[in-house]
Amino acid sequence: MSDDSRYEAVCSRDARFDGEFFFGVATTGIYCRPSCPATTPRRKNVRFFPTSAAAQGAGFRACRRCRPDAVPGSADWNARADAVGRAMRMIGDGVVDREGVAGLAARLGYSARQVQRQLTAELGAGPVALARAQRAHTARILLQTTPLRASEIAFAAGFSSVRQFNDTLREIYAATPTELRAARPAKSSLSGPAVATGGVLGTNGGTAGVPLRLAYRGPYDTTQVFDYLARRALTGLEEMVGAPGARTYRRTLRLPHACAIVEIDERPGDGWLECRLRLTELRDLTTAIQRIRRLFDLDADPYAVAERLGANAALAPLVGARPGLRSPGTADPQELAVRAVLGQQVSVAAGRVLGDALVAAYGKPLARPDGGLTHLFPRAEDLAEAPLTELGMPESRRATLRTLATALADGTVRLDAGADRDRAEKELLGLRGIGPWTAGYVRMRALSDPDVLLESDVAVLAGARGAGARLEDSEGWRPWRSYAMHHLWNVPRARPE
Helix, strand or coil: CCHHHHHHHHHCCCHHHECCEEEEECCCCEEECCCCCCCCCCHHHEEEECCHHHHHHCCCEECCCCCHHHCCCCCHHHHCCCHHHHHHHHHHCCHHHHHHHHHHHHHHCCCHHHHHHHHHHHHCCCHHHHHHHHHHHHHHHHHHHCCCCHHHHHHHCCCCCHHHHHHHHHHHHCCCHHHHHHCCCCCCCCCCCCCCCCCCCCEECCEEEEEEEEECCCCCCHHHHHHHHHHHCCCECEEEECCCCCCEEEEEEECCCCEEEEEEECCCCCCEEEEEEEECCHHHHHHHHHHHHHHCCCCCCHHHHHHHHCCCCCCHHHHHHCCCCCCCCCCCHHHHHHHHHHCCCCCHHHHHHHHHHHHHHHCEEEEEEECCEEEECCCHHHHCCCCCHHHCCCHHHHHHHHHHHHHHHHCCCCCCCCCCHHHHHHHHHCCCCCCHHHHHHHHHHCCCCCCCCCCCCHHHHHHHHHHCCCHHHHHHHCCCHHHHHHHHHCCCCCCCC
């Protein structure tokens, strides 16, 4: 995409490109998203940046009108399997905040200097600057949605000192924490946090509730996503409440510092999903948001998907019938891998029964049940030596589950946000009892790969027959074959059960 075409997107206020690039205005010192409703600046005064961190590094402040820090993430980071894409996924998951640049570099298999050089060359900012931009966004959310003191928010957002927190907010938002809190957006705002009276939605055993609006790009098929999650919801771990069209998905989350409960509403706003997060540790906010975004595939680019898949005569009617179809990921990659083994060669309903039994027998009970939520999913280390007799599976399947759990617990198989997908798939296939279907399913959902096609899947084959699609043509569906597969799964009477 050239700078001239980017400027055309700015002139037309094209929201399709929000998160794909940012632009700064030299005469005001402010940077914006492409769809900013402010008066379009002259071309000679505009500079373009691949990330908000790059704009901040060039001395631009975030626009208070369009709030460019609240846009969806770029779909490129999921589509790309290179070091830059992997690094961006890990930074989003909070790796730099928890482990520093050295930890990020070690996970990537590069030196810290190499990581700095690659990210700066392509994104205009290094890992520290990218993480700093994310911390500032987290701080703004907490300032505008909770009554916490600024000093508490500083450390919850990942800043090492209150002074660093204050300096960063002044630099990025041209405002003090007090001024940012006073400028909290109205409930009708198009993106960012939804603010309840008093800032906190409620408490549960001492945990604070943070209300959020999670932005997405283009159309979003909430019915498809919520149906998909409802069919797989495990008792005690997840629940779907309410009538279709107005459902709320609820689940427990195991996060780096503590546990949490998340609620997502099916009825969308104007480009966002309403979310409520109850965190035991506010330091987990950034990681929790990113994991929810992956679960609901909120950073997808439905326009690019529709353009590619719609070019196929057999898929075009499916794409037209379900605009905004998504490929749901997971909030916990290790959990998803275990559930994939439970679902081997059985129906979705049967896999769900096995999952219910696993959670009841080995899940960690919550200190206090919350509605139908009673447990956290078992940790891999808790399953590695477990007998698993409660599941009623053959010993060979139980052995596969223990083998996988051991590999996840000791790091033989890594499924973190920035894991190398090819390597992870190869490691999974090296485990006894795990074949191409399971490894591919884990790659699609746990590693958010948009280009997976399970060619041996019975429902995919049935959907292809029903749609008149030829899997031999699937090379032309790249890099969005995961979405093609979901379309085939949703062909009438071909949906997996």
